[in-house]
Amino acid sequence: MTLLKTRGRSPLQAAGSGELEKATEKRNRRTYLALLIPGLLGLLVSFVFPLAYMVRMSFNKGAPDGVIEETFTFDTYLQPLTDPYYWKVTLDTFQMGVTVGLLCVLVSYPVALFLARSQSKYRGLLLAIAIAPLLTSAVVRTYGWMVILGTNGLINSSLTGMGLIDTPLKLTNNITGVTIGLVEIFMPYAILAMISGFGRLSPQLEEAAGSLGASKAKIFARVTLPLSLPGILTAFLLVFVLSISTFITPRLLGGGSVQVLATEIYDQTTGLLNWPFAAALSVILLVLFGLIIAVYQRLTRKIGG
Amino acid sequence: MSETKLSIVDLTKRYAAGLDPAVDRLNMQVEEGHLVALLGPSGCGKTTTLRMVAGLMDPTAGSIVVDGKEITHTPVNKRGMGMVFQSYALFPHMNVEQNVAFGLQMRQTPKAEQKKRVAAALDMVQLGHLGKRQTRELSGGQQQRIALARALVVEPTLLLLDEPLSNLDAKLRETMRTEIRSIQQRTRATTLFVTHDQDEALDMADRIAVMNGGLIEQFGSPTDVYERPQTHFVANFIGQANFLDVTIISETGPAPVAGEASYKVDVEGLGGFGAVGAKGLTGAHELVIRPHRLKVTLTGEGHDALKGTIERVSYTGDALSVAIAVGERSFNAQLLTTSGDLPRRGDTAYLSWAPEDAYLLPAAAPGKAS
Ligand SMILES: Nc1ncnc2c1ncn2[C@@H]1O[C@H](COP(=O)(O)OP(=O)(O)OP(=O)(O)O)[C@@H](O)[C@H]1O
Ligand SMILES: [Mg+2]
Numbered sequence: 001m002t003l004l005k006t007r008g009r010s011p012l013q014a015a016g017s018g019e020l021e022k023a024t025e026k027r028n029r030r031t032y033l034a035l036l037i038p039g040l041l042g043l044l045v046s047f048v049f050p051l052a053y054m055v056r057m058s059f060n061k062g063a064p065d066g067v068i069e070e071t072f073t074f075d076t077y078l079q080p081l082t083d084p085y086y087w088k089v090t091l092d093t094f095q096m097g098v099t100v101g102l103l104c105v106l107v108s109y110p111v112a113l114f115l116a117r118s119q120s121k122y123r124g125l126l127l128a129i130a131i132a133p134l135l136t137s138a139v140v141r142t143y144g145w146m147v148i149l150g151t152n153g154l155i156n157s158s159l160t161g162m163g164l165i166d167t168p169l170k171l172t173n174n175i176t177g178v179t180i181g182l183v184e185i186f187m188p189y190a191i192l193a194m195i196s197g198f199g200r201l202s203p204q205l206e207e208a209a210g211s212l213g214a215s216k217a218k219i220f221a222r223v224t225l226p227l228s229l230p231g232i233l234t235a236f237l238l239v240f241v242l243s244i245s246t247f248i249t250p251r252l253l254g255g256g257s258v259q260v261l262a263t264e265i266y267d268q269t270t271g272l273l274n275w276p277f278a279a280a281l282s283v284i285l286l287v288l289f290g291l292i293i294a295v296y297q298r299l300t301r302k303i304g305g
Numbered sequence: 306m307s308e309t310k311l312s313i314v315d316l317t318k319r320y321a322a323g324l325d326p327a328v329d330r331l332n333m334q335v336e337e338g339h340l341v342a343l344l345g346p347s348g349c350g351k352t353t354t355l356r357m358v359a360g361l362m363d364p365t366a367g368s369i370v371v372d373g374k375e376i377t378h379t380p381v382n383k384r385g386m387g388m389v390f391q392s393y394a395l396f397p398h399m400n401v402e403q404n405v406a407f408g409l410q411m412r413q414t415p416k417a418e419q420k421k422r423v424a425a426a427l428d429m430v431q432l433g434h435l436g437k438r439q440t441r442e443l444s445g446g447q448q449q450r451i452a453l454a455r456a457l458v459v460e461p462t463l464l465l466l467d468e469p470l471s472n473l474d475a476k477l478r479e480t481m482r483t484e485i486r487s488i489q490q491r492t493r494a495t496t497l498f499v500t501h502d503q504d505e506a507l508d509m510a511d512r513i514a515v516m517n518g519g520l521i522e523q524f525g526s527p528t529d530v531y532e533r534p535q536t537h538f539v540a541n542f543i544g545q546a547n548f549l550d551v552t553i554i555s556e557t558g559p560a561p562v563a564g565e566a567s568y569k570v571d572v573e574g575l576g577g578f579g580a581v582g583a584k585g586l587t588g589a590h591e592l593v594i595r596p597h598r599l600k601v602t603l604t605g606e607g608h609d610a611l612k613g614t615i616e617r618v619s620y621t622g623d624a625l626s627v628a629i630a631v632g633e634r635s636f637n638a639q640l641l642t643t644s645g646d647l648p649r650r651g652d653t654a655y656l657s658w659a660p661e662d663a664y665l666l667p668a669a670a671p672g673k674a675s
Contacts, residue, residue, distance in 0.1 A: 200397050208394040210381040213411035226398045
């Protein structure tokens with residue numbers, strides 16, 4: 001993108017003869033294409049081939065014992081699109097993505113805002129701490145949450161110990177646990193995405209608003225929040241996408257009782273060995289949420305100005 | 306006499322314990338309707354002072370009084386001042402009109418009146434036709450004007466400008482200089498204007514506060530600070546100056562300027578020369594003479610002239626700058642060019658000056674007392 005942008009016509013170029021300019025442009029374009037080849041090859045092998053294979057697979061016929069019959073049928077799509085169960089799973093997935101996205105943005109925003117505005121010499125350190133959880137895998141952190149949220153976990157044993165509750169709260173093996181786990185796991189991503197989207201925020205604008213008579217609350221509502229909106233929207237989208245495609249946390253913290261598209265696909269692939277059906281579900285996931293993202297981005301572009 | 310609008314008393318700011326104060330017991334009185342330039346070298350505390358007046362920064366000590374009311378600890382949004390930032394700080398998510406209307410919205414001015422005043426403010430800066438533009442679609446000079454309109458539309462108690470012209474190119478800077486000054490005079494807004502450009506200060510200000518190291522060295526009208534510098538720093542910072550260590554021989558009577566006296570001074574044994582200064586000076590002092598007030602002749606007419614050799618000549622068309630060596634000393638003089646022969650390097654030249662063009666700094670020259 002930037003490469004192309006900086007390639008605006010210089011006055012010299014514009015003044016030069018059209019023929020020469022065209023030739024140069026052609027050569028430039030060829031150079032750029034040549035530079036793209038390694039990257040494109042990598043993408044082809046690691047992304048396009050598997051995806052094409054998956055799409056092809058979704059039109060095959062699967063049998064329960066893992067046998068795949070090479071044909072061309074829409075049957076695999078018929079089931080998920082007609083069975084209310086899959087509609088519910090899709091809806092649940094969407095709902096979980098939105099909830100996790102919203103909550104994650106809500107808890108990450110103050111942290112990101114603080115980090116972006118901080119003048120402290122410890123800012124670098126604080127930022128490092130904020131994203132340090134990325135150093136451990138999501139699996140490990142999910143197990144951590146199982147320990148904390150479990151029936152005899154940290155929270156429940158403290159609450160019963162203090163006599164605040166009699167029966168332990170049910171925080172695992174349901175959507176509550178999955179949501180808590182996902183929100184924490186995606187916080188570092190949300191924070192990073194927000195900070196990178198806070199470019200137009202500046203202390204001077206807040207000072208200017210203050211000098212014009214705006215109270216702290218007004219400054220936040222009229223200047224800080226609107227200017228950090230691009231960061232918030234990006235972070236939300238990122239967390240949404242990550243949550244609807246993750247399966248480890250829903251699987252482990254949901255304990256089998258939380259069914260989302262990702263866990264369903266996993267079950268079909270490794271449990272029932274019905275690859276064509278799993279492939280069809282994947283394609284549906286891809287198309288559905290691809291559409292959502294496209295719409296969302298169009299909206300954010302409007303808001304972001 | 307006009308009334309005092311702003312008075313600053315012993316204002317001090319220390320950024321951290323152990324550091325030298327950035328502003329050190331600063332005192333200043335600003336009259337209603339005046340434009341006061343805070344002028345000084347980088348790091349002398351201009352911005353710090355302005356930010357304390359604006360309420361963007363808490364002073365360590367001292368007080369700020371506006372219209373007879375102490376506002377030292379009033380929060381920024383309750384001060385009703387208008388500030389223009391060096392980088393303009395226009396809100397990027399609002400268009401021009403929304404930017405200008407912001408202060409009125411915060412004051413809950415009725416919608417209809419808002420509209421009228423925004424339009425009037427935009428007309429004042431001659432940008433009435435750009436109300437619907439996004440701020441990023443404006444040139445630097447236009448952004449500057451919008452920032453000015455935004456600050457003025459609320460009829461601020463004080464208008465504060467922090468180097469508002471430093472991001473503009475030289476040509477535009479001059480235009481904006483005149484424009485800001487004329488708008489300021491029309492609105493009669495009492496204004497503090499931070500700059501490190503002496504031409505800007507001399508051209509625009511009613512009063513100049515020459516700052517150095519967190520202190521005001523001199524506060525006075527442009528002619529005051531130029532013609533009657535009170536310290537070596539002021540004489541050196543504003544315009545160019547030749548300094549001479551002299552010893553006062555005698556006070557010879559009143560000077561053309563009321564309250565001053567004429568003196569006969571000895572320039573390191575080179576003879577007796579005329580000078581003016583505050584009454585009652587004795588002993589060793591520093592003499593200030595502006596380069597264009599030095600008379601240079603190639604023939605030794607007049608008896609009290611210093612004889613020297615021309616060391617360097619620089620020709621700029623209108624004027625000729627010459628450096629003349631007299632003994633171990635070097636003088637800078639500025640001459641208007643004539644169509645005749647111009648002095649050249651190596652020529653012998655005679656330097657003299659009218660007594661009223663040589664001003665004695667009031668402070669005794671350090672370490673030279675006799
Ligand atoms: N936030 C800060 N923390 C510590 N010291 C500071 C801070 N801001 C300014 N200073 C110091 O205070 C002194 C005065 O700074 P100030 O910004 O007021 O200077 P200025 O006159 O506006 O200079 P310039 O013309 O360069 O803008 C300087 O020595 C500066 O280093
Ligand atoms: Mg400054």
